[in-house]
Each structure stands twice: as structure tokens, then as C-alpha cells.
Amino acid sequence: MNEKIIDGKKISLERKELLKEKIAKLSSKLTLVVISVGDNPASKVYVGQKEKMAQEVGYNFKNLHFDVITTSDLIKEIEELNKDSSITGIIVQLPLPSNIDKDKVLNSVSSLKDVDGLTNNSLLKLVKNEHSLIPCTPKGVMTLLDSYKIDVIGKRIVIVGRSELVGLPLFHLLLHRNATVTLCHSKTKDLKSYTREADILIVAVGKKGLITKDMVKDNAIIIDVGINRVDGKLYGDVDAACIDKASLMTPVPGGVGPMTVISLMENVYEAGK
Numbered sequence: 424m425n426e427k428i429i430d431g432k433k434i435s436l437e438r439k440e441l442l443k444e445k446i447a448k449l450s451s452k453l454t455l456v457v458i459s460v461g462d463n464p465a466s467k468v469y470v471g472q473k474e475k476m477a478q479e480v481g482y483n484f485k486n487l488h489f490d491v492i493t494t495s496d497l498i499k500e501i502e503e504l505n506k507d508s509s510i511t512g513i514i515v516q517l518p519l520p521s522n523i524d525k526d527k528v529l530n531s532v533s534s535l536k537d538v539d540g541l542t543n544n545s546l547l548k549l550v551k552n553e554h555s556l557i558p559c560t561p562k563g564v565m566t567l568l569d570s571y572k573i574d575v576i577g578k579r580i581v582i583v584g585r586s587e588l589v590g591l592p593l594f595h596l597l598l599h600r601n602a603t604v605t606l607c608h609s610k611t612k613d614l615k616s617y618t619r620e621a622d623i624l625i626v627a628v629g630k631k632g633l634i635t636k637d638m639v640k641d642n643a644i645i646i647d648v649g650i651n652r653v654d655g656k657l658y659g660d661v662d663a664a665c666i667d668k669a670s671l672m673t674p675v676p677g678g679v680g681p682m683t684v685i686s687l688m689e690n691v692y693e694a695g696k
């Protein structure tokens with residue numbers, strides 16, 4: 424294995440074993456519920472992955488599926504789950520069909536059971552650096568940085584992509600760790616002038632090969648969150664050749680992806696506490 428590779432697969436497997444040990448010591452089994460609506464084929468795959476991992480670590484898993492449902496009925500279902508003390512964590516699988524008010528539905532999940540960390544309440548707590556359930560992909564990125572003992576204090580970190588799912592929470596998490604963080608997006612002018620200054624470059628856009636070698640500083644650490652499927656193969660947002668200039672870099676697949684799933688399982692354990 425290339426010594427420059429940040430091996431998310433390995434780290435996630437190590438964390439899975441640690442988590443299994445902790446879960447085995449619990450007096451009662453924790454339960455994760457995933458709510459899904461409609462027939463999105465990708466969602467079915469993602470729900471299946473969550474079920475497999477949940478069962479492997481020792482949780483109960485339930486998939487509450489609706490072919491069709493209204494926003495208000497879906498919120499009623501979630502409120503029942505919020506009240507049910509046998510349920511530890513609730514996930515609303517995205518995307519939801521267009522007839523459903525996504526924000527209203529997500530925000531009806533109790534922040535105590537919000538293992539995806541996507542409610543307004545969880546985001547506010549994260550911004551204010553209060554203890555909360557952190558969204559799974561940003562949590563996974565932070566775990567990777569910590570696992571590789573990457574010190575972020577005072578470092579110039581550039582994040583490309585400002586979504587509430589990835590870039591925005593990462594911005595706050597890294598700021599709280601005393602990094603100097605710049606958040607770039609689709610309206611950023613001269614993106615390269617920012618990325619070239621980054622000691623740590625984190626890219627979460629969804630455009631294959633957006634970041635090329637000339638956009639990277641020598642010895643930068645690169646975290647590629649992007650997942651782009653082209654002709655059945657997965658690619659990141661960062662051109663693979665960038666590893667020549669980087670000191671460390673996550674591969675796609677096998678970098679951030681596996682960390683997202685294990686972070687979700689860790690959040691269920693947190694919520695159970």
C-alpha cells in the first residue's frame with residue numbers, strides 16, 4: 424500500500440471492532456430505524472448497507488418503508504418513533520420524493536435520536552461547539568485526520584463545497600479546532616488561488632477530477648469526499664495524479680466512504696448513551 428494513502432477502509436474496520444466490543448457490553452440492544460419513501464434504487468442500496476453494518480456491530484435494525492406518504496403523515500410516524508423508548512436512532516433516507524417537505528420532515532426527528540446530525544438543532548449545536556451528534560461524513564473526515572495524527576491547529580485548510588451535509592459542518596468543526604478555514608463553492612472566483620495555498624485540502628463537490636495537480640500545494644494533505652460514478656467505476660473529485668504532490672491523500676473508493684458508515688454506527692452508540 425502506498426505510504427501516502429489515508430486508508431479509510433482499514434481505519435473503519437479497526438473502529439468497527441472497537442465499537443462491537445463496546446456494544447457487546449451494553450445491557451440492552453440499541454435499535455436503529457431507517458425511514459424510506461418511494462422507490463429510489465440507490466436508496467435501496469444505501470439502506471441495505473446500513474442494515475448490514477448495523478447487524479454486524481450488534482444493533483437491531485428496522486426499515487420503515489412507505490411507497491407513498493404525505494409530509495404530515497410522515498411527521499406523525501416520526502413523532503411516534505421519537506416517543507418510543509425502544510428506538511435509539513432515526514434516519515430519514517434521502518432523497519425524499521418531491522411531494523414531501525424535506526426540511527420539515529428532517530426537523531421532526533428528535534435531536535436525541537438524530538444520528539445523521541441533520542436537524543437544525545444539531546447544526547446549531549455544532550456551530551456553537553456544544554455536544555451534539557455530528558453529521559456522519561464530516562465526523563468520518565475528522566476521525567481520519569485524528570487517526571493519522573494530523574495536527575490542524577493554525578493550518579490553512581481549504582474546503583471546496585459548502586453543503587449542509589459535508590462542507591459547512593466541516594468548516595465549523597475545523598474552526599473549533601483552531602484551523603484557519605476557507606470555504607469555497609461554485610461562485611468562488613479563481614478556485615486555484617485558494618486550493619494552492621492549502622496545507623489541508625478537503626473537496627466535497629461531486630465533479631470528477633475538478634482538482635488537478637496544478638491546483639495543489641507541495642506536500643498538501645488531500646481529503647477527497649467526492650463520489651462520482653462513471654461507466655460503473657467510482658472516482659473522486661481530485662485527480663488521482665495529485666498524489667504525486669501530496670504528502671497524504673484519501674483514495675476513492677476506500678477513503679472517506681467507509682468512514683461515513685462507521686461514523687453513523689458510532690452515532691447510534693452515542694445516542695444510546
Ligand SMILES: NC(=O)c1ccc[n+]([C@@H]2O[C@H](COP(=O)([O-])OP(=O)(O)OC[C@H]3O[C@@H](n4cnc5c(N)ncnc54)[C@H](OP(=O)(O)O)[C@@H]3O)[C@@H](O)[C@H]2O)c1
Nearest residue numbers: 560584585586589608609627628629648649650679680683
Ligand atoms: N464519501 C462519502 O461518504 C460521501 C458522503 C456524502 C457526499 N459524498 C459526495 O461528496 C460530493 C458532494 O456531496 P454534497 O452532498 O455535499 O453535494 P452538494 O450538496 O451538491 O454540494 C456541492 C457543493 O459543491 C459546490 N460546487 C459545485 N461546483 C463547484 C465548482 N465548480 N467549484 C467549486 N465548488 C463547486 C457547490 O457550490 P454551491 O453551494 O455554490 O452550489 C456546493 O456547495 C458528492 O460527490 C457526493 O456523492 C460522499
